Amino acid sequence: MSKKKRTEVVAGEVIEKPESQIRVMWETLKKNKAALAGLIVILFLVFLAIFGDLLAPYDPEYSDMAHTFVKPCAQYWFGTDQLGRDIFSRVLSGTKISLMVGLCAVAFSLIIGTILGSIAGYFGGRVDGFIMRCMDIMLSIPSILLAITLMAALGKGLDKAIIAIGTVSIPEYARIVRSSILSVKENDYVAAAKVIGNSDGRIIFRHILPNVISSIVVRATLGISTAILDTAALGFLGMGVQPPMAEWGDMLGRARTYIFSAPYTLIFPGLAITLAVLAFNLFGDGLRDALDPKERV
Amino acid sequence: MSEDKREVLLEVKNLKKYFTVETSFFGKPTSILKAVDDVSFKIYKGEAFGLVGESGCGKSTIGKMLVDLYKPTSGEIIYNGVDISKLRPQERRKYCKDIQLIFQDPYASLNPRMTIGDIIAEPIRINHLLPENQIEDRVTYLLNCVGLANHQRNRYPHEFSGGQRQRVGIARALAVQPKLIVCDEPVSALDVSIQAQVLNLLDDLKDQFGLTYLFIAHGLNVVKHISDRVGVMYLGKLMEVAGKHEIYDNPLNPYTQALLSAIPSTDITKKKERIILTGDVPTPINPPKGCRFSSRCFKKCAGCDDILPELKNIGNDHQVACHLYDENPQ
Known part of the structure; x- marks a missing residue:
């Protein structure tokens, strides 16, 4: 490596600074144009989620019955829907909900899945058998069906949607974490951690998980796109957020009757979903390459 | 005898x-x-x-x-x-x-995500052998004992040769006295x-x-x-x-x-x-x-x-x- 090492001075001695993992990752990611494009779109979506309400030309929930089904024009960029609401404003406003549900659901399933997978993989034996059989049972039910069942049991609402969508993907994370832990825990450095007196919890969190984090992060990034799709699916079925709140899937669901007479009521929320999912997928793929040490130069 | x-x-x-x-x-x-x-x-x-x-x-x-x-x-x-x-x-x-152990394979026995300074300091820390402000000096001393330079303490194991890694393993074992x-x-x-x-x-x-x-x-x-x-x-x-x-x-x-x-x-x-x-x-x-x-x-x-x-x-x-x-x- 010809790069100059950064140094710091401690107690009069020059000590090399650790090479930042994130910087190495960034260097690799920068070379992947598709992933970079994905990242830019994600940042753009995040920007819209935060400032969307300020940018929206109309109140997304205001219904102007005098202007229903207006085709896209200078005044209403994306047209208006069956209740005369500005679709552009609603798509902007929906960004916030889709991203929030996506991130929260993934965080929810990631945390629970990681804990369950770590316990199963590290301790093995009966604990492993019990946890993984439960996960298998969850996996045997089609995920959207399970989410709908959970929504039916929990009731409607954004927070319930997050829990339902999050719960559905717990088994996936548990499995990934478990298998990664199984491959890492046989390493001598885990034995070494035990020999110097680490507790089991510390071994898992300090010695094993940091070494499997890359596969989890990649899966989580890709998982956000799945969660956004699931949110849209629940919304489409009328089980997600409550009207008149704007949500992409819900917009699709309510406008599907007008697919031939007013296709623009579906095209724009549909494009938004596609764009968000594509962005997270591209970025996730790039992240996987960037975190794989074999891909590094 | x-x-x-x-x-x-x-x-x-x-x-x-x-x-x-x-x-x-x-x-x-x-x-x-x-x-x-x-x-x-x-x-x-x-x-x-x-x-x-x-x-x-x-x-x-x-x-x-x-x-x-x-x-x-x-x-x-x-x-x-x-x-x-x-x-x-x-x-x-x-x-x-x-009772401590020095491992056979120096490539597998060091956590690739930790700097060698952290690897050597960890046993001292988790066994509460020294107050936090003395650990730094102790690690310096141990590094010197096994023939490694103090300025390398923030490097990761993959930057070292097999022999150097084994020295880190020895220092880790010595850390708990x-x-x-x-x-x-x-x-x-x-x-x-x-x-x-x-x-x-x-x-x-x-x-x-x-x-x-x-x-x-x-x-x-x-x-x-x-x-x-x-x-x-x-x-x-x-x-x-x-x-x-x-x-x-x-x-x-x-x-x-x-x-x-x-x-x-x-x-x-x-x-x-x-x-x-x-x-x-x-x-x-x-x-x-x-x-x-x-x-x-x-x-x-x-x-x-x-x-x-x-x-x-x-x-x-x-x-x-x-x-x-x-x-x-x-």
């Missing part, structure tokens, strides 16, 4: 470790691998006890039992008068400060030129820190350099234990004789008779009934196939498990 004056630091009594290879449908073991089968020895304070034997003879398993990576099937591990093998996990953990260090083939993964350096380092540290070593190796030549006494293992059994010079000059067990004859010599004037053993090592799942070495022994006599020889003292601090020799406690 008479035996009575030496202080026993660690004694292993009738230690056994069986692994279950296969179980029946109901979880009853049907096939058992006897990795360590009834081994007893003593390690005196301040000495380096070498344990040699070929792959799979159970020497590393003994080392791992001493540091609590494996639980013994039966037998006792008596450290400073306390049987540590029967302690509850909480109590047992207190002894990890006293142990009394006994189990060296599990610490040089076998290194280049020959580096082997000598690391062996010399271990030798120096032994005097500097007043350490006792259990030195596990698969060749007698490495052990010769560092050990005071040597135990030879074969198929989970201890075949011979003696002082270094005694075992090299007067090997009694035929297996030891065969092992010694395999060491290449640089002395061309000395013509050596190379003993070539026939056959393979029997599987430890189904070892020979009598003496474990009977299937390959070139001095086999009538009872060897059926009667298991006990390890007996034949004088001059020399123990051997072989029917050819009689007990002679002097």
Whole structure:
């Protein structure tokens, strides 16, 4: 490596600074144009989620019955829907909900899945058998069906949607974490951690998980796109957020009757979903390459 | 040096470790691998006890039992008068400060996500040996002891060579100020030129820190350099234990004789008779009934196939498990 090492001075001695993992990752990611494009779109979506309400030309929930089904024009960029609401404003406003549900659901399933997978993989034996059989049972039910069942049991609402969508993907994370832990825990450095007196919890969190984090992060990034799709699916079925709140899937669901007479009521929320999912997928793929040490130069 | 004056630091009594290879449908073991089968020895304070034997003879398993990576099937591990093998996990953990392990593979034994400074500081931190503000200095001191430069402390293990990594492993073991260090083939993964350096380092540290070593190796030549006494293992059994010079000059067990004859010599004037053993090592799942070495022994006599020889003292601090020799406690 010809790069100059950064140094710091401690107690009069020059000590090399650790090479930042994130910087190495960034260097690799920068070379992947598709992933970079994905990242830019994600940042753009995040920007819209935060400032969307300020940018929206109309109140997304205001219904102007005098202007229903207006085709896209200078005044209403994306047209208006069956209740005369500005679709552009609603798509902007929906960004916030889709991203929030996506991130929260993934965080929810990631945390629970990681804990369950770590316990199963590290301790093995009966604990492993019990946890993984439960996960298998969850996996045997089609995920959207399970989410709908959970929504039916929990009731409607954004927070319930997050829990339902999050719960559905717990088994996936548990499995990934478990298998990664199984491959890492046989390493001598885990034995070494035990020999110097680490507790089991510390071994898992300090010695094993940091070494499997890359596969989890990649899966989580890709998982956000799945969660956004699931949110849209629940919304489409009328089980997600409550009207008149704007949500992409819900917009699709309510406008599907007008697919031939007013296709623009579906095209724009549909494009938004596609764009968000594509962005997270591209970025996730790039992240996987960037975190794989074999891909590094 | 008479035996009575030496202080026993660690004694292993009738230690056994069986692994279950296969179980029946109901979880009853049907096939058992006897990795360590009834081994007893003593390690005196301040000495380096070498344990040699070929792959799979159970020497590393003994080392791992001493540091609590494996639980013994039966037998006792008596450290400073306390049987540590029967302690509850909480109590047992207190002894990890006293007995440390140096691993065979320096590439696998260091966490790739931690800087070497953190790796060495961790045992001090989790055992609360020093206040936080003194750890930095201690790590600097340990790095110097093992011949690494302080400015490298923020580097990751992959930036080091095998020999340097092994030095980090040694520093980590030293960090808790142990009394006994189990060296599990610490040089076998290194280049020959580096082997000598690391062996010399271990030798120096032994005097500097007043350490006792259990030195596990698969060749007698490495052990010769560092050990005071040597135990030879074969198929989970201890075949011979003696002082270094005694075992090299007067090997009694035929297996030891065969092992010694395999060491290449640089002395061309000395013509050596190379003993070539026939056959393979029997599987430890189904070892020979009598003496474990009977299937390959070139001095086999009538009872060897059926009667298991006990390890007996034949004088001059020399123990051997072989029917050819009689007990002679002097």
